[in-house]
Amino acid sequence: MEIIVSDKAGFCFGVKRAIQTAYDTAHQTEGEVATLGPLIHNPQVVSRLKEMKVRPVEGLDELRGNTLIIRSHGVPKEVIDDAERRGVRVINATCPFVKKAQNYASLLQQEGYRVVIVGDKRHPEVRGILAYAAGSALVAEDARDLDLLGKVSRIGVVAQTTTTLERFQRVVQRCVELAGEVKVYNTICDATSIRQREAEEIAGRVDVMLVLGGKNSGNTTRLAELCRSTGTPTYHIETSAEIDPLWVQGAQKVGITAGASTPQWIIADVVAFLRRLSGVGP
Ligand code: SF4
Helix, strand or coil: CEEEECCCCCCCHHHHHHHHHHHHHHHHCCCCEEEECCCCCCHHHHHHHHHCCEEEECCHHHCCCCEEEECCCCCCHHHHHHHHHCCCEEEECCCHHHHHHHHHHHHHHHCCCEEEEECCCCCHHHHHHHHHCCCCCEEECCHHHHHHHCCCCEEEEEECCCCCHHHHHHHHHHHHHHCCEEEECCCCCHHHHHHHHHHHHHHCCCCEEEEECCCCCHHHHHHHHHHHCCCCCEEEECCHHHCCHHHHCCCCEEEEEECCCCCHHHHHHHHHHHHHHCCCCC
16 A cells, blocks of 8 residues: 655644744743643644643633733734733734734725635634724625625725635635725635645545544645545544544555644554554554
């Protein structure tokens, strides 16, 4: 069995940066360090961080220490202001690319555009960007959501960093039909689109595709959807423990990719598991 692992599988720049920030902060801090929500969407990494006394909290009232890390998704600015008012030390690990989307949303709102954010309504990154547009933006999961806009003359568009280019284009196209003036900032992160393209390309030439990452990770779920759309049987798993040997029975080539919050050790473990299954590993 040939195992093809995507070069772009696993941690992206922003996640690496957030994890390193958490490790550094844990080493320099006595007592507990909190992250607002899980630092990344990967339960295995989150539980490793817990061993280092880095724990997720759902709100500021749950803080047990005095240090709070803002994860790469970012948060509404009011959350940081509130924490600082309470005397909490805030370490902001918002990914610079997410920060860019926040800043453009704010700028568009100030310039008088009706802001449209292309992304998932419930995603924390989108909720953060929404707050930077003073809460008046519309979140479009797809072009039909723009039917809610009503009459509007100027639309400004930004994207959730992990949305797909196709979805972004569909929404922008609809905006052009609706408004006389449309200003577009493509804030899709390259890490995502490059990973997506490579995953699709690999999925197109293997018998089975494994997509590794948290079941609660939006970017991993989208990777799995893209791979599945090539017609190749695709399985979204968190660890090698979920692999059913029947999935890869008789497969000549198995492809592997992983979401932005999947650590290298999980990828290596899945490769080792497949090698053992095919009788070439220890
Ligand atoms: S996917 Fe891109 S925007 Fe999101 S955290 Fe990673 S580098 Fe930053």
